[in-house]
Amino acid sequence: MWKHAMKSKQQVTGAQALVDSLAKAGTEVLFGYPGGAVLDIFNCLPDAPFQFVLGRHEQGSVHMADGYARATGRVGVCLVTSGPGATNTVTGLATANMDGVPLVCVTGQVPLGQIGTDAFQEADTTGITRAVSKHNFLVHSADELPEIVAEAFYIATHGKPGPVVIDVPKNVQQALTDATYPERVSLRAYHPESSATSAQMARLAKLVNEAERPVIYAGGGVIASGAAKDVAALAHRAQIPVATTLMGLGSFDERDPLSLRLAGMHGTAAANYAINHTDLLIALGVRFSDRVTGKLAAYAKKAKIVHVDCDPASIGKNVRVSLGIVADVKDVLTTVSSRVKAAEHAEWLAQIEEWKRKRPMAYKPMHQHVIMPQQVIEAIDNATKGEALLVTDVGQHQMWAAQYFRHSHPRRFLSSGGMGTMGFGIPAAIGAAFGRPDRKVVAVCGDGGAQMTFEELVVAVEHKLPVTFVVINNSCLGMVRQWQELFYGKRYAGSILSVRGRLANERLEQDLKYDYLPDFVKLAQAHGADATRVIDPAKLEGVIRKAVKSGRPTLVEAIVEPRANVYPMQPGGQPVEGMIFE
Amino acid sequence: MKEELHRLNCxxxxxxxxxxxxxxxxxxxxxxxxxxxxxxxxxxxxSRMKIDVLGSDRVIRQIILQLRNQVNVIEVTVRRKTA
Structure with missing residues (x-):
C-alpha cells in the first residue's frame, strides 16, 4: 500500500517522528495548547522548522487553525492534550466539518495500556470526535505515525475537505521508530476524485444553451476548488446572473452588474426572486442548506436544477436535480465553457434589474445620533476600500457583514456558516492574520460572541498582529432577540445583556453600578490591545480607518441601535413569497 | 414516509x-x-457487514452515499427485503 522512501537506520521517538512528519506535510504554523499527554511532542517543538502559536483555550486554537486554512487554502494544524484538551476541540472541529475546512488536529492520549481505565485526563477522543470530524485515527505504534500523518493530510484535502483527528497515546510518543514519511499516499478504500462524463458535459452545455432565464448559484465549493474566475467567465459569456451562498461570498464580484449577491434567508430580494423564477439553476459547490432553500417544495419550482459538487452525498440530498455531476467545479467549468454559446438574456436581465431597483438592500436610521449596525459594516468597507479580509462571528452582525460589504474576492470573507459557532470570530481572525500577513484583517463580532473567546485577543497582542476587532455592541443577543420579537411574542428571555430591559424573573438588582458588563474597552486594554469606543455616527468611519491604519491589534467597540433587525428575511420553512422587508 | 426493511451489504x-x-x-x-x-x-x-434496517428509501439512499464517503468503506450495496 505504501511506497516507502529509503529506510533510515536512525531511530527517533514517536513524538519526533510526528513533528518531522507535520513539517514534511507542509506545516508552517502550528496552533495549540500543551498538557501532560503531549509533553513529549512539545519537547520536540523548540527544534521544529515551523512556528508554534500558543492559544488560550483549545477551542480558540482550533478556530485559529480554521481561520488560517480558510484564508490560505492550506491545511490548518493544531495540537492539544488529552481529556479536556481534546473535548475542548469539539466545537472547533464541528465548525470546520460543516464548512468543509481542511484541518489536522493532533490530540494527546493516555498510554495505550491505560486506555479504558478512567486514567487522569482520559477521554475517548476518537469516539467523541467521530461525529464531528471527517476521519480520525488512534495511533497504536510509533511506526505508523508518519504514514498516518500523510494520510490525515490527504484525507483533509481530498474530496470534500474536512478536519482529521490523530489521537496519539503517550507511550507511542515515547517509543522509538525508524519509519519515514511516505512519498505517496494511496488509500485502499478512499478514492474521492471523480470527473464528469462527456455525456454529462454535453447535457450541461445543452441545458445552459437552451435556458431562457438561467441563474448560477455559487457556494463555498467554488472557492475551495479555485473556480471563481471560471464562474465569472461562464457568467459573462452567456450573460447569466450569479447568486451566492454565505460560504460562496467572494466567489463572484458583487460589483459586477450580473451579481445577485447573497441568496437565502437574509439574501437579496433579487437573488431569491431570480431563483424562484429561473428555468435553469446552475448550482456549483453548494449543498442547498435549509437557510437558503426555505420551503423545499416551493424552492426553484420552475427550474431544472443542475448540481455540480465534489461530494456525492450532497447531490439530491435536499432538492431534486435534473442533472447531478460529482466532480471538481473548476474541471467542469473549464471543460464546458467552450461548448456554451454566447447569449444576451436581455429580457431576463431587465427583469432582474427591476427587482434590484424595487427591493435594494437598504436600512433606515432609527435615531439621528445612534449608529446603525449596518453602518459599521459600510464603514469597514469604505475604510479598507473593500480590501479587508473580513472575519465574522455569528448572529445579526454576521448577516449585516454578508449584506453590506461589497464582497469581491475569494477567501476574504470567513464565517461559520453551517455550524453557526459563536466565538469563531476573534480566533479565526487571528489565524487568518498568521496565514495572510499581507491582508487587512478585520474581525466583526457581536457583544455576545466576542465574550465567548475573548481570551484569544492576547495572541494578537503577543504577535503584534495588524488585526482590527470591531465589536458591534447592541447589548443583546440580537438574532435571538429578533426571533423572539417576530415569532415568540416579544418575550425576551435570556437575550438581553444589559441590566435595563431584562425580564423581571431574571432577578437582577436594578440599582447595579453598571448597566452593561463587560467594559470592552478596558477589557481589551487589559489584554494589551489598543481600544476605542465609538458612539457618534459621524466619528465611526474615522475611528475604524485609524484602527486599520495603525497596523496594531486594536478593538473598536461601536455602540449601536439595539432594536435593529436583519432584513430582508425569509423565515425558515417559508416560500419566497413570505419574505419580510421591515 | 413509508419505512421498509432494507438489507445493506458493506x-x-x-x-x-x-x-x-x-x-x-x-x-x-x-x-x-x-x-x-x-x-x-x-x-x-x-470485513463484510450485513445490516438490516427499517427506513424510507430516501433516507437509506442518503445513508448509503454517506457510507461510501467513509474513508474505510470499500463498497456498499442495498436491496429491499420483503418480509
Whole structure:
C-alpha cells in the first residue's frame, strides 16, 4: 500500500517522528495548547522548522487553525492534550466539518495500556470526535505515525475537505521508530476524485444553451476548488446572473452588474426572486442548506436544477436535480465553457434589474445620533476600500457583514456558516492574520460572541498582529432577540445583556453600578490591545480607518441601535413569497 | 414516509473503529438496526457487514452515499427485503 522512501537506520521517538512528519506535510504554523499527554511532542517543538502559536483555550486554537486554512487554502494544524484538551476541540472541529475546512488536529492520549481505565485526563477522543470530524485515527505504534500523518493530510484535502483527528497515546510518543514519511499516499478504500462524463458535459452545455432565464448559484465549493474566475467567465459569456451562498461570498464580484449577491434567508430580494423564477439553476459547490432553500417544495419550482459538487452525498440530498455531476467545479467549468454559446438574456436581465431597483438592500436610521449596525459594516468597507479580509462571528452582525460589504474576492470573507459557532470570530481572525500577513484583517463580532473567546485577543497582542476587532455592541443577543420579537411574542428571555430591559424573573438588582458588563474597552486594554469606543455616527468611519491604519491589534467597540433587525428575511420553512422587508 | 426493511451489504477495511463509524450513521438518525452481522472475507483485511434496517428509501439512499464517503468503506450495496 505504501511506497516507502529509503529506510533510515536512525531511530527517533514517536513524538519526533510526528513533528518531522507535520513539517514534511507542509506545516508552517502550528496552533495549540500543551498538557501532560503531549509533553513529549512539545519537547520536540523548540527544534521544529515551523512556528508554534500558543492559544488560550483549545477551542480558540482550533478556530485559529480554521481561520488560517480558510484564508490560505492550506491545511490548518493544531495540537492539544488529552481529556479536556481534546473535548475542548469539539466545537472547533464541528465548525470546520460543516464548512468543509481542511484541518489536522493532533490530540494527546493516555498510554495505550491505560486506555479504558478512567486514567487522569482520559477521554475517548476518537469516539467523541467521530461525529464531528471527517476521519480520525488512534495511533497504536510509533511506526505508523508518519504514514498516518500523510494520510490525515490527504484525507483533509481530498474530496470534500474536512478536519482529521490523530489521537496519539503517550507511550507511542515515547517509543522509538525508524519509519519515514511516505512519498505517496494511496488509500485502499478512499478514492474521492471523480470527473464528469462527456455525456454529462454535453447535457450541461445543452441545458445552459437552451435556458431562457438561467441563474448560477455559487457556494463555498467554488472557492475551495479555485473556480471563481471560471464562474465569472461562464457568467459573462452567456450573460447569466450569479447568486451566492454565505460560504460562496467572494466567489463572484458583487460589483459586477450580473451579481445577485447573497441568496437565502437574509439574501437579496433579487437573488431569491431570480431563483424562484429561473428555468435553469446552475448550482456549483453548494449543498442547498435549509437557510437558503426555505420551503423545499416551493424552492426553484420552475427550474431544472443542475448540481455540480465534489461530494456525492450532497447531490439530491435536499432538492431534486435534473442533472447531478460529482466532480471538481473548476474541471467542469473549464471543460464546458467552450461548448456554451454566447447569449444576451436581455429580457431576463431587465427583469432582474427591476427587482434590484424595487427591493435594494437598504436600512433606515432609527435615531439621528445612534449608529446603525449596518453602518459599521459600510464603514469597514469604505475604510479598507473593500480590501479587508473580513472575519465574522455569528448572529445579526454576521448577516449585516454578508449584506453590506461589497464582497469581491475569494477567501476574504470567513464565517461559520453551517455550524453557526459563536466565538469563531476573534480566533479565526487571528489565524487568518498568521496565514495572510499581507491582508487587512478585520474581525466583526457581536457583544455576545466576542465574550465567548475573548481570551484569544492576547495572541494578537503577543504577535503584534495588524488585526482590527470591531465589536458591534447592541447589548443583546440580537438574532435571538429578533426571533423572539417576530415569532415568540416579544418575550425576551435570556437575550438581553444589559441590566435595563431584562425580564423581571431574571432577578437582577436594578440599582447595579453598571448597566452593561463587560467594559470592552478596558477589557481589551487589559489584554494589551489598543481600544476605542465609538458612539457618534459621524466619528465611526474615522475611528475604524485609524484602527486599520495603525497596523496594531486594536478593538473598536461601536455602540449601536439595539432594536435593529436583519432584513430582508425569509423565515425558515417559508416560500419566497413570505419574505419580510421591515 | 413509508419505512421498509432494507438489507445493506458493506465491505469495509478490517480496522478498529470502522463498525462504530458505520453504526453511528444509523443511530444518529434514530434508526434502529434490526440485524447486524460482521465477519471476515477471504481477504483477512476486509470485513463484510450485513445490516438490516427499517427506513424510507430516501433516507437509506442518503445513508448509503454517506457510507461510501467513509474513508474505510470499500463498497456498499442495498436491496429491499420483503418480509
Amino acid at each position: 465491505f469495509v477495511e478490517n480496522k478498529p473503529g470502522v463498525l462504530a463509524r458505520i453504526v453511528g450513521l444509523f443511530s444518529g438518525r434514530g434508526y434502529n438496526i434490526q440485524t447486524l452481522s460482521v465477519g471476515p472475507t477471504e481477504d483477512g483485511t476486509v
